[in-house]
Amino acid sequence: MNTKAVYAACLFAALNICTLSARAEADVAxxxxxxGTHLDIRKVVSLTEDATxxxxxxxxxxxxxxxQSKTQxxxxxxxxxxxxxxN
Structure with missing residues (x-):
């Protein structure tokens, strides 16, 4: 397999991983x-804030x-x- 094909496959895989997490976040309300909100956090996926x-x-x-490995x-x-x- 030539290097261009390997690079293309790696890029494709990386883009799919990024879009999967974005789609998972979009599906969750x-x-x-x-x-007092009970937080059941096993793993933090992302933290974002408004730009100011x-x-x-x-x-x-x-x-x-x-x-339960559900996205929240x-x-x-x-x-x-x-x-x-x-200060």
Whole structure:
């Protein structure tokens, strides 16, 4: 097998893995965190937040696998990552 075919196969496999996780997240209805929400997190898949150039509270999303390996999505509020570098 030539190297171009190997590279193409690797790229195709990587793209499929990325799209599978995106499709899994799209199929799950997000829940909104409230104080006292029971969290059953076995493995964190991704953490994202709204883009903002300044320090402040932003919306964030946690995608994770629960103890039954089902994908769950949780929306919550947090201080922006930009706040870490400010006093």
């Amino acid at each position: 997000p829940k909104t965190y409230t104080y 150039p300044s320090c402040g509270v932003v919306n964030a999303r946690l995608t994770y696998l629960d103890s 999505v949780l929306d919550y509020s947090k201080f922006a990552d930009h706040c870490n570098s400010e």
